[in-house]
Each structure stands twice: as structure tokens, then as C-alpha cells.
Amino acid sequence: MTTNSNPLLETQEVTIKFGGLTAVNNLSIEVNKGEIVALIGPNGAGKTTAFNIITGVYAPTKGKVIYDGKDITGLKPDQITRMGVARTFQNIRLFKKLSVWENIMIACHLRLQSNFAGAALRFPKYRAEEKRMREKVHRLIEEFGLSRYQDDQASSLPYGVQRRLEIARALATEPKLLLLDEPAAGMNPKETEELTHFIREIKDKYDLTVLLIEHHMDLVMEISQRIYVLDFGETIAKGTAEEVQNDPKVIEAYLGVEEGA
Amino acid sequence: MKKEDKILSIILIAGLFVFIAVADKFFNLYVQRVLNLCAIYTILALSMNLINGFTGLFSLGHAGFMAIGAYMVGIFTVPVEIRPMVYFMKPMHPAIADIEMPFIVALILGGLLSAFIAFLIGAPVLRLRDDYLAIATLGFSEIIRIVITNAQSITNGSLGIKNIPPVANIWWIYITMIISIAFIVLLINSSYGRAFKAIREDEIAAEAMGINLFKHKMMSFMIGAFFAGIGGGLYAALLGTVDPKNFLFVLTYNFLLIIVLGGMGSVSGTIISAYVVTAGQEWLRFLDEPLSIGGIAIPLFRPGFRMVIFSLLLMIIVLFYRDGLMGTREINWEMIKNFGKRFKLRRVKSGEVQ
Numbered sequence: 001m002t003t004n005s006n007p008l009l010e011t012q013e014v015t016i017k018f019g020g021l022t023a024v025n026n027l028s029i030e031v032n033k034g035e036i037v038a039l040i041g042p043n044g045a046g047k048t049t050a051f052n053i054i055t056g057v058y059a060p061t062k063g064k065v066i067y068d069g070k071d072i073t074g075l076k077p078d079q080i081t082r083m084g085v086a087r088t089f090q091n092i093r094l095f096k097k098l099s100v101w102e103n104i105m106i107a108c109h110l111r112l113q114s115n116f117a118g119a120a121l122r123f124p125k126y127r128a129e130e131k132r133m134r135e136k137v138h139r140l141i142e143e144f145g146l147s148r149y150q151d152d153q154a155s156s157l158p159y160g161v162q163r164r165l166e167i168a169r170a171l172a173t174e175p176k177l178l179l180l181d182e183p184a185a186g187m188n189p190k191e192t193e194e195l196t197h198f199i200r201e202i203k204d205k206y207d208l209t210v211l212l213i214e215h216h217m218d219l220v221m222e223i224s225q226r227i228y229v230l231d232f233g234e235t236i237a238k239g240t241a242e243e244v245q246n247d248p249k250v251i252e253a254y255l256g257v258e259e260g261a
Numbered sequence: 262m263k264k265e266d267k268i269l270s271i272i273l274i275a276g277l278f279v280f281i282a283v284a285d286k287f288f289n290l291y292v293q294r295v296l297n298l299c300a301i302y303t304i305l306a307l308s309m310n311l312i313n314g315f316t317g318l319f320s321l322g323h324a325g326f327m328a329i330g331a332y333m334v335g336i337f338t339v340p341v342e343i344r345p346m347v348y349f350m351k352p353m354h355p356a357i358a359d360i361e362m363p364f365i366v367a368l369i370l371g372g373l374l375s376a377f378i379a380f381l382i383g384a385p386v387l388r389l390r391d392d393y394l395a396i397a398t399l400g401f402s403e404i405i406r407i408v409i410t411n412a413q414s415i416t417n418g419s420l421g422i423k424n425i426p427p428v429a430n431i432w433w434i435y436i437t438m439i440i441s442i443a444f445i446v447l448l449i450n451s452s453y454g455r456a457f458k459a460i461r462e463d464e465i466a467a468e469a470m471g472i473n474l475f476k477h478k479m480m481s482f483m484i485g486a487f488f489a490g491i492g493g494g495l496y497a498a499l500l501g502t503v504d505p506k507n508f509l510f511v512l513t514y515n516f517l518l519i520i521v522l523g524g525m526g527s528v529s530g531t532i533i534s535a536y537v538v539t540a541g542q543e544w545l546r547f548l549d550e551p552l553s554i555g556g557i558a559i560p561l562f563r564p565g566f567r568m569v570i571f572s573l574l575l576m577i578i579v580l581f582y583r584d585g586l587m588g589t590r591e592i593n594w595e596m597i598k599n600f601g602k603r604f605k606l607r608r609v610k611s612g613e614v615q
Contacts, residue, residue, distance in 0.1 A: 055469065076468070078470075081469060081470060089466070102455055109452045126451070126452075129452075133452065
């Protein structure tokens with residue numbers, strides 16, 4: 001019954017060309033509310049480009065992106081984030097020189113109602129909002145085990161903690177859909193396993209829908225309900241972990257073709 | 262702790278008022294003039310630091326915004342009776358010839374007009390980044406100056422406006438400075454200030470966090486221009502005259518020197534450096550005069566040598582202290598208290614204090 005349910009995110013035959021290169025071709029994915037869906041594929045398959053299209057960094061050459069029943073194609077990243085789509089980046093993009101606390105506070109800014117004068121002159125409305133923001137950030141910091149790093153510069157944190165901070169920051173924007181771009185990159189198996197639990201935990205707690213790109217197959221296979229496999233911009237397979245694992249095209253994309261076959 | 266800091270800040274401001282009262286009564290006019298210039302440069306440099314240091318927009322249009330504020334005060338505070346004497350080449354345009362405003366109104370309108378012009382310039386220009394933005398804003402600053410030079414029936418052209426009532430005394434200037442610093446500090450420490458810093462750190466991440474880049478850049482640019490206009494208005498009412506040549510782009514470099522020296526993104530650094538640079542330029546005036554020691558004329562000392570020294574200073578700072586005096590840090594009460602404690606500790610260790 002997947003056809004009649006209303007997906008939270010849907011891309012309809014999205015294509016993007018950079019000059020002569022078609023980075024993503026006719027990508028049609030559906031992510032239903034409450035699902036964890038993975039986007040996998042070899043390097044250069046167009047996964048991050050797909051993320052960039054969904055989050056508004058690039059406008060697609062062709063096709064549509066539908067989020068929560070609304071056409072968000074061509075909207076700017078900040079508008080899309082405000083609608084409830086948050087993301088992390090493949091090569092961590094924290095505000096490096098700012099503290100952990102500031103990093104998360106910045107992500108609360110989009111929900112601020114007061115204008116600049118109200119904020120600068122500390123009107124009661126702004127004070128109340130600031131207080132709420134601080135409480136929210138405090139909660140997130142506790143939950144993500146960042147308390148001891150609270151006042152540290154983001155760039156001084158250990159790598160794994162930076163990854164966690166990035167997810168905390170994304171959650172501070174109050175998303176419904178969370179896009180994780182290789183959250184386990186550079187992590188060892190134990191850390192990856194922890195992350196797997198962690199993603200499940202925050203998904204349940206914050207009632208999230210998750211779309212993730214990942215190379216760690218154990219994480220992908222364990223966590224995701226459905227998987228899309230990209231190669232050279234084409235969707236070569238989709239389905240559950242098992243279906244995808246046994247798909248000859250996927251094996252071919254990852255391992256190459258047997259000679260003489 | 263916070264309450265204690267508040268009390269300390271109030272004491273500091275009260276102390277400043279006492280100082281102004283003393284300066285007003287007992288200091289000679291030259292020293293007062295230098296102190297006033299320092300304060301005006303603080304406002305100008307701080308507003309430029311808001312744009313350049315806190316929001317990361319490399320804008321070089323500050324002299325233009327300052328000119329708008331200065332001319333607003335110049336045009337509308339000169340008494341109507343003496344205007345024919347000021348505008349002796351070409352009479353003032355009849356539409357504005359009879360409009361005279363109190364200083365405070367002209368000052369604020371100057372700031373607002375400056376912010377409005379910043380809005381017009383910013384709409385196309387803030388889409389650019391880094392050096393492209395610098396070139397474009399520099400160009401617009403020159404356009405403002407050239408428009409002023411040629412709008413003779415309004416601005417008296419290259420003759421400039423003389424006989425501006427010099428109402429900006431030390432009280433006016435210091436109170437305006439305190440208000441400006443307070444507003445900018447509060448803004449920077451608010452959620453908007455954090456958004457500005459986010460844009461400075463990483464535009465792509467800031468946008469992904471839901472910050473509307475254009476809106477926030479524009480906001481910072483306009484607020485910066487507003488205070489530049491205010492600074493310009495005070496400048497006009499301090500000197501009693503404005504002239505397009507006052508606002509050559511060299512002036513912008515002066516502010517740039519101040520903020521680079523003090524630290525891009527530091528309020529306290531900017532204030533310290535505005536005083537050091539402005540007062541330094543006065544005290545180094547002897548470099549511009551011929552000097553002879555024991556009857557031998559030192560060949561380097563001639564008009565302009567002062568600026569050579571300043572350029573060298575800037576070069577040394579850029580080469581060896583890239584973050585300036587303060588970097589992005591601030592002096593706060595915490596720091597001063599810690600410093601006091603450390604000092605005390607050292608004295609205890611060396612046995613001076615039991």
C-alpha cells in the first residue's frame with residue numbers, strides 16, 4: 001500500500017546537469033513519514049548532489065521535489081530548512097571558531113520572532129524567546145553528551161564529537177525530516193554501532209524521518225527500511241536491505257563485472 | 262555574578278561621565294578636539310567592524326555613508342539667514358532653502374538616509390563576496406562623493422559647507438558614542454549577532470541552518486551604515502565644515518586600519534585601537550615637520566612621513582599579528598578580575614602580601 005500513502009519527501013524524475021555531466025538522472029525517491037531510508041552507491045554516484053537538490057543548494061535541471069505535499073523545487077536552503085528539513089554535511093561544516101553552545105544557538109535563530117531592534121534592546125518578548133532558546137539548547141547539549149565541551153571552540157573537538165554536534169545543531173532547527181550525509185564517515189566499527197543506536201533513538205524521540213547517505217554497509221543494512229542504490233547518477237536498484245544486497249546490478253556496481261561473464 | 266558585572270559597568274559609565282565633565286572643564290581645546298575625534302572614530306570603526314568583522318562582509322564604503330550623515334547635518338543645521346553667505350556661488354535649491362532642523366533631528370535623519378542608501382546599494386552588491394564586494398562598495402562610496410561634489414545647489418559642491426553650528430561638544434559626542442557602543446554590543450550578543458557570526462564563519466552552513474543570508478547581510482550593512490551616518494553627522498558638527506575632500510576613500514582605509522589593528526570581530530579591540538590610532542596620528546605629527554638634530558636636518562622628516570610610519574605599522578601587524586590586538590576576543594569583567602587575581606597571587610608568591 002505504498003502507492004496511496006502520502007510520502008513526506010518525494011523527488012519526481014529529478015535530473016541535474018553540470019555542463020555535459022549528468023550528475024543525477026531521473027531520480028525518483030519516496031520517503032514516508034517515520035521511515036529511515038538510505039541512499040547508497042559508489043563514490044561519485046551523485047548521492048550528495050541529490051541531497052543538495054533536496055535541500056535547495058542546487059536547483060534541478062528537470063523534475064520536482066515535493067516535501068510534505070508542497071513543491072519545494074527551487075526554494076532556497078534557508079526556506080527549506082524553515083519548513084522542517086535539516087541536514088548534516090559530508091565534510092563537517094560547523095561554525096569552527098564559535099563555541100559548541102553558540103553553534104546550536106545559531107540553529108535556533110530561524111524560529112525567532114523578534115526583530116533586530118527588539119533583540120538589541122532586549123524587549124520582554126525577546127528575553128522570553130532567548131530564555132526558551134537557551135533551555136532548548138541546554139537540553140540538546142545534555143542529551144548529546146556535549147556538556148563538558150559546551151564552551152569549547154567547535155574546531156577543537158574530537159572528530160566523533162564534531163559529528164554529534166552537527167546532528168545536535170540540525171535538530172535545533174526543529175526538523176521533521178533529517179538528512180544525514182555520511183554520518184559514520186571516519187568512525188571505527190564500535191563508534192558506528194553506537195551511532196546506529198543513536199540515530200534510532202533520536203528518530204523515535206523527535207519523531208523524525210531520516211534519509212541518509214552512508215558507506216558503512218552494516219549501519220545501512222541494520223537501520224534502514226528501504227535503500228536506493230545510485231551509480232553514475234542512475235538509480236540502479238531499490239528495495240529492502242535483502243533485496244538490494246542480492247541485486248546483481250548492485251554487486252556489479254560495487255565489485256565490478258566478472259570477466260568473461 | 263552577573264549583577265556584580267552590571268554594577269561594575271554602571272560604575273565604569275559613571276566614571277566616564279566624571280571624566281567627560283573634567284575634560285569639558287579643565288582640558289584645553291586641542292586635547293578636547295583629539296578626544297572628540299577619538300570618540301567619533303570609535304563609532305565609525307565599530308560600525309564598520311559590525312559589517313566587516315562580525316558579518317564577514319568586506320565592505321569599503323564607509324567614507325560614503327559617513328559623508329551622507331555629515332552632509333545631512335551640514336545642509337540642514339546651517340541657519341537660514343546665513344545660507345546665502347555659505348552658498349555664494351549658486352543659491353540653495355528653493356525646495357530646501359528654508360528648511361532648518363535642530364541638530365539631533367538632522368543627525369538621526371542623516372543616519373536613516375545613510376541606511377536607506379545602504380539598502381539601495383546593498384540590493385545588488387551584497388550578492389557579491391570578498392574582494393568583489395570590496396571593489397563594488399568602494400566604487401559606490403566614490404559615487405556618493407562625486408554626486409555630492411556635483412549637486413551644487415544642495416551641497417554647495419566642491420566648496421563645501423562652512424559655518425555649520427559646532428554644537429557637537431564633548432557631551433554630545435560621548436553620549437552618542439556610549440549609546441552606539443551599547444546598541445552594537447547588545448545586537449552582537451543577541452540572536453541576530455550570532456546569525457551574523459554564523460554567516461562570517463560559513464555561509465553554506467548558515468543557510469542550511471535556516472538563516473536568510475541576504476536579509477541578515479542587508480541588516481548588518483544597513484545598521485553599520487546608520488551608525489556611519491551618525492558618526493559623520495557628529496564629525497560635521499565638530500569641525501563646523503564639510504567638504505567632499507574629507508570623504509576620500511583614504512578615510513575608509515583609516516577605519517580599516519583601526520579594525521584590523523584592534524581585531525576584526527572585537528568591540529573592545531576596536532575601541533582601544535580607535536583611540537590609539539587617532540591619538541597616535543596627532544602625536545606623530547612631529548614626523549611631518551622638518552627635524553634637525555644638532556644642526557643636521559634629518560632628511561626623512563617631511564609632510565607625509567607620518568603616513569609612511571602608519572603604513573609600516575599596518576604591514577607589521579598584518580605580517581606578525583594577523584588577528585590584531587584582540588582577535589575576536591573581548592575584554593570583560595571576568596578577564597579583568599582574573600587578571601587582578603593572578604597579579605595578587607604573584608605578589609603573594611613573592612612574599613609581598615601575606
